[in-house]
Amino acid sequence: MRGGLVASARLLPRPLVRWFLQRRAQLDINENMLGGKKVKIIFVLGGPGSGKGTQCSNIVEHFGFIHLSAGELLRAEINSGSENGTMIDTIIKEGKIVPSEITIKLLQEAIIKGGNDKYIIDGFPRNEENRAVFESVQLQTLVTYFQLLQINISPEFVLFFDCSEEEMERRLLGRNQGRSDDNIETIRKRFKVFVESSLPVIEYYESKGMVKKIDATKPAPEVFEDDGKRMKFTNGIT
Numbered sequence: 001m002r003g004g005l006v007a008s009a010r011l012l013p014r015p016l017v018r019w020f021l022q023r024r025a026q027l028d029i030n031e032n033m034l035g036g037k038k039v040k041i042i043f044v045l046g047g048p049g050s051g052k053g054t055q056c057s058n059i060v061e062h063f064g065f066i067h068l069s070a071g072e073l074l075r076a077e078i079n080s081g082s083e084n085g086t087m088i089d090t091i092i093k094e095g096k097i098v099p100s101e102i103t104i105k106l107l108q109e110a111i112i113k114g115g116n117d118k119y120i121i122d123g124f125p126r127n128e129e130n131r132a133v134f135e136s137v138q139l140q141t142l143v144t145y146f147q148l149l150q151i152n153i154s155p156e157f158v159l160f161f162d163c164s165e166e167e168m169e170r171r172l173l174g175r176n177q178g179r180s181d182d183n184i185e186t187i188r189k190r191f192k193v194f195v196e197s198s199l200p201v202i203e204y205y206e207s208k209g210m211v212k213k214i215d216a217t218k219p220a221p222e223v224f225e226d227d228g229k230r231m232k233f234t235n236g237i238t
């Protein structure tokens with residue numbers, strides 16, 4: 001489709017093309033735009049088993065966000081029989097982090113397909129590379145024939161689910177979803193990767209005053225309600 005567009009653009013009068021490029025540049029400035037709306041993104045980070053997926057379901061139910069789990073997108077990619085499937089599968093079983101280009105492409109496609117203006121993204125960015133590449137790449141979406149928007153994506157803020165390793169290990173061993181990485185050997189590797197690679201990302205956002213820490217050790221309903229203050233999850237984004 002884009003090849004066809006480029007070919008058609010060559011046939012357009014030059015002033016029109018110039019106008020289009022200027023308009024595109026205007027729309028591009030510091031805005032995460034999708035379909036003419038500002039796209040709001042919340043990142044949800046926390047160790048494996050801290051309850052990210054569980055609370056994201058609550059947030060979707062009560063606040064109308066689209067939930068994207070990087071891990072689930074990667075597992076779907078394995079199951080789709082894609083050419084990268086075997087490589088992704090091996091990395092997940094080892095508790096390591098999949099190359100950013102793969103995960104980011106899946107996230108971009110899901111954001112464009114979702115067509116919503118509010119996304120809650122869980123399990124991403126999991127390392128500095130994930131973060132830097134995501135913030136540097138641009139989303140492209142065809143809004144109308146003449147508006148090919150370039151979208152720089154950055155999060156509004158980051159939710160950090162803080163939970164002890166002991167509790168996370170107990171939860172993961174009881175998760176029972178048939179996951180190849182929920183065994184004690186891989187769980188220990190994932191904890192190590194979390195401390196070495198993911199915590200620095202949380203610290204980076206903390207240094208920018210963007211982190212909202214959630215006490216995730218309590219039972220799931222209490223984590224969400226916390227004396228009725230469920231709004232804490234969205235910081236006023238409704």
Ligand SMILES: Nc1ncnc2c1ncn2[C@@H]1O[C@H](COP(=O)(O)OP(=O)(O)O)[C@@H](O)[C@H]1O
Binds near residue numbers: 047053054216
């Ligand atoms: N606050 C909680 N207390 C006890 N168990 C929980 C809590 N939150 C989630 N769980 C359970 O722990 C497991 C891991 O939760 P999940 O939401 O998948 O975590 P994550 O996405 O961070 O790995 C699941 O079996 C879930 O039902």
Ligand SMILES: Nc1ccn([C@@H]2O[C@H](COP(=O)(O)OP(=O)(O)O)[C@@H](O)[C@H]2O)c(=O)n1
Binds near residue numbers: 052092
């Ligand atoms: N940004 C991401 C997210 C997940 N993953 C891989 O997918 C696995 C499962 O991620 P997940 O978010 O579903 O795991 P949980 O933290 O929810 O248990 C991770 O351990 C990584 O191997 C990744 O490589 N990059």
Ligand SMILES: [Mg+2]
Binds near residue numbers: 053
């Ligand atoms: Mg999860």
